[in-house]
Amino acid sequence: xxxxxxxxxxxxxxxxxxxxxxxxxxxxxxxxxxxxxxxxxxxxxxxxxxxxxxxxxxxxxxxxxxxxxxxxxxxxxxxxxxxxxxxxxxxxxxxxxxxxxxxxxxxxxxxxxxxxxxxxxxxxxxxxxxxxxxxxxxxxxxxxxxxxxxxxxxxxxxxxxxxxxxxxxxxxxxxxxxxxxxxxxxxxxxxxxxxxxxxxxxxxxxxxxxxxxxxxxxxxxxxxxxxxxxxxxxxxxxxxxxxxxxxxxxxxxxxxxxxxxxxxxxxxxxxxxxxxxxxxxxxxxxxxxxxxxxxxxxxxxxxxxxxxxxxxxxxxxxxxxxxxxxxxxxxxxxxxxxxxxxxxxxxxxxxxxxxxxxxxxxxxxxxxxxxxxxxxxxxxxxxxxxxxxxxxxxxxxxxxxxxxxxxxxxxxxxxxxxxx
Numbered sequence: 001x002x003x004x005x006x007x008x009x010x011x012x013x014x015x016x017x018x019x020x021x022x023x024x025x026x027x028x029x030x031x032x033x034x035x036x037x038x039x040x041x042x043x044x045x046x047x048x049x050x051x052x053x054x055x056x057x058x059x060x061x062x063x064x065x066x067x068x069x070x071x072x073x074x075x076x077x078x079x080x081x082x083x084x085x086x087x088x089x090x091x092x093x094x095x096x097x098x099x100x101x102x103x104x105x106x107x108x109x110x111x112x113x114x115x116x117x118x119x120x121x122x123x124x125x126x127x128x129x130x131x132x133x134x135x136x137x138x139x140x141x142x143x144x145x146x147x148x149x150x151x152x153x154x155x156x157x158x159x160x161x162x163x164x165x166x167x168x169x170x171x172x173x174x175x176x177x178x179x180x181x182x183x184x185x186x187x188x189x190x191x192x193x194x195x196x197x198x199x200x201x202x203x204x205x206x207x208x209x210x211x212x213x214x215x216x217x218x219x220x221x222x223x224x225x226x227x228x229x230x231x232x233x234x235x236x237x238x239x240x241x242x243x244x245x246x247x248x249x250x251x252x253x254x255x256x257x258x259x260x261x262x263x264x265x266x267x268x269x270x271x272x273x274x275x276x277x278x279x280x281x282x283x284x285x286x287x288x289x290x291x292x293x294x295x296x297x298x299x300x301x302x303x304x305x306x307x308x309x310x311x312x313x314x315x316x317x318x319x320x321x322x323x324x325x326x327x328x329x330x331x332x333x334x335x336x337x338x339x340x341x342x343x344x345x346x347x348x349x350x351x352x353x354x355x356x357x358x359x360x361x362x363x364x365x366x367x368x369x370x371x372x373x374x375x376x377x378x379x380x381x382x383x384x385x386x387x388x389x390x391x392x393x394x395x396x397x398x399x400x401x402x403x404x405x406x407x408x409x410x411x412x413x414x415x416x417x418x419x420x
Contacts, residue, residue: 036141047078048118051081051091051093051096051119052125054090054091059129060128064135066078066079068136070138073108073109076109080096080100081096084099093112093118167325167329170332171325171329211223211230212226212342227417228381229377229380230417231382231415231418233385233413235420237389238388242386246347248280249384250314250345251309253342254312255312259343260313260314260334260341261345262331262341263314263315263317264346266320267347281309282301282304282305322353327346328371331379331381332379342382344382346384349365349372350387353368
């Protein structure tokens, strides 16, 4: 079973790690390295059960990948069994021997005798799922050891800046944890119960907003608020107020509702963001605040605004050339620190870099927008990303923007749940 990784993230190459670990093992027999976590009996039982029942193959294939087997010969047998199962052919000792022979792997796994031994090993297939969980658990422990070795090498070899290495180390651990996450079918009865309970709660609350309030009454009436896991795009031409809109929504949520918000500002510095928030909250013209020419009525409002903002859970990051991996890493850490994180603002999307090798800018922006959507779902937090519109909107007689005006990527409109 192929277990896909999240778009925009590089999967951990555990096979390469294992090869490095094997090369590092002492050659002298008296200096034997400890044996990694494994359970060969469970691996053999899984393979034996698969030759007894198609149902066992279905249960096992949902839980295991070939790389989860410690012994390579077992992994080859498992792959061959899945190929037969995928073609709709029976999986037994005879068909498996033929498949392995065609693949040139029969001698590597121990020949016909070995396959027949495995087939006779398990009397029933009822415990196949239990055996698979044991194999998977051992694979996770080996992955943890390999991840630790990879992180250790980052520290010793130092192939980059310390901050970048920390992000890479976190990504190694995150990839390991995500590799163990698999979705399962849920019976409609459970879904109906959850949906009915949610509708009942909304009815009793009598609230019009079911998500995160934007602070704009008409917008909230149309959207019922920004829903958790959604990617919201606010698009406009330059200098039309995208940043001001994002800051206004973030401040409203943090100050009025005391809900934590994260702001990634790639265009403005932290001091500029702070000044804009102060102006907005104090209702003081930005020019007066910038020049220091404040009137006697401005000071009380400014002081009150600073008091409110100081207590608000607003977190600002102004890394100018931030990558998608860094945003993902920082957002995850903040979510751990602030479990009730209500909104992530990114200003703006086209200034981000994917951190990956791509053929052109359009592909890079497409990758970024997709990864923002995945991040919103993973954290169960709405992400509000600012985006620029192309010049095409200015060249038309009708200046009203359309989805195709989103700059540098056609996938932004596909990945987003709401475009403003």
